[in-house]
Amino acid sequence: MSQAEETLEKIESGSAVVGVVGLGYVGLPLVLGFVERGFRVIGLDIDEKKVGAVMAGQSYIEHIPGESIGAAISSGKLEATTDFAEAERADALIICVPTPLDEHNEPDLSFVIGTVESLVPYLRPGQVVSLESTTYPGTTEEELRPRIESRGLAVGEDLFLVYSPEREDPGNPDFSATRIPKVVGGTTEHCAQVGRALYQSVISEVVLVRSTQVAEFAKLLENIYRAVNIGLVNELKVAAEQMGIDIWEVIEAAATKPFGFKAFYPGPGLGGHCIPIDPFYLTWKAREYGVHTRFIELAGEINNSMPRWVVQRTMEALNERSKSVKGSRVLLMGLAYKENVDDMRESPTFDLMDELADLGAEVSYHDPHIPEIIPTREHARWTGARSVEWAPEAIAAFDCVLIATNHQVFNLPELLESADLVVDTRNAIAKAGLVPREGQVVKA
Secondary structure, eight states: OOHHHHHHHHHHHTOOEEEEEOOSTTHHHHHHHHHHTTOEEEEEOSOHHHHHHHHTTOOSSTTSOHHHHHHHHHTTSEEEESOGGGGGGOSEEEEOOOOOBOTTSOBOOHHHHHHHHHHGGGOOTTOEEEEOSOOOTTHIIIIIHHHHHTTTOOBTTTBEEEEOOOOOOTTOSSOOGGGSOEEEEESSHHHHHHHHHHHHTTOSOEEEESOHHHHHHHHHHHHHHHHHHHHHHHHHHHHHHHTTOOHHHHHHHHTTSSSSOOOOOOOSSOOSSSTTTHHHHHHHHHHTTTOOOHHHHHHHHHHHHHHHHHHHHHHHHHHHTTOOSTTOEEEEEOOSSSTTSOOOTTOHHHHHHHHHHHTTOEEEEEOTTOSBOOOOSSOGGGTTOBOOOOOHHHHHTOSEEEEOSOOTTOOHHHHHHHOSOEEESSOHHHHTTOOOOTTTEEEO
């Protein structure tokens, strides 16, 4: 029996041990998905707090119940550790670590490369290694394969290497990790077959593509498609404002067309772990081939400019009330990058807070999903800041309330009763069917 056949037999029988490296928004749901299908799972992370929480049956991600983690631990199917030597026990190793941009908007693969180099001493024949982190086409072949083969393992014969991009959408009630179709690309044919079997054991639909490069490119296309279209409506928002036209009404009208149009909506900027970052991975790689990805770069410029435009609209609104932004008390509603989650990664609210504070405003935020700001690399000045408690008299004391994210828990009727000025970047007031006082709400 070949090594590929042995590995396939372990996966298909459910006796394989699955290791998931990185217990964040992508890795933790995947861990629970494999446990629910009866696999034994080892969760690996360098963060001792996360590992400790998992072992205690506690969740640090709002939409993942602690009860699910506790049940997985109690079943004996799940353990978590910071000891990467435990990776040797795993038959499958799935890497779910961040791939941010550096200060020059170029790919930062330090987490991926550091993780792989930490795993290499513990790799052995029969394992399948899958990278899920978003990256540029060629990463799996150019960065992972040489490091793995330095161990003396032949990829495709001794060990099986695949790329399968994460598609996690935190807080989406319709698509959990195991219900989102999974794209899988293998380094060799044997790698592809083993990778497909691994994910078929837990994911409802697996889409096998010709290579790891196709899978890597597909992930970037998904998010570039969104980034470019959001950039388009953000640009049109500014044009519509100058024409005295409500862009939200325009979009809703266009969306009545039953074909050829998909509605995208403007906002205060891009947030989350994918859309603000992923397009620049392709832009960077394309330069190797002499290709200038103008659409991607233009969309990036427009989207990155939106926080400044929102701040400008806020300044204008304050000026109309004979107030300067300097010294004004401004409350931002919603720190998370999207509604109804506790995920603040790359949130444009941070940019709004930075810009307003730099102009001299006294800045606070209100977000029940994020009671306190944990350390971030880019916005360290806000570490430890706490969400303002909601109370009508407290809201009335602010010169301006800026809706940056429209959480369902927000009491918008009470906001209109209390606030003198509301800057609405999400069309929240109109969508709620509320009628503000004349001049009370400014769309931005």
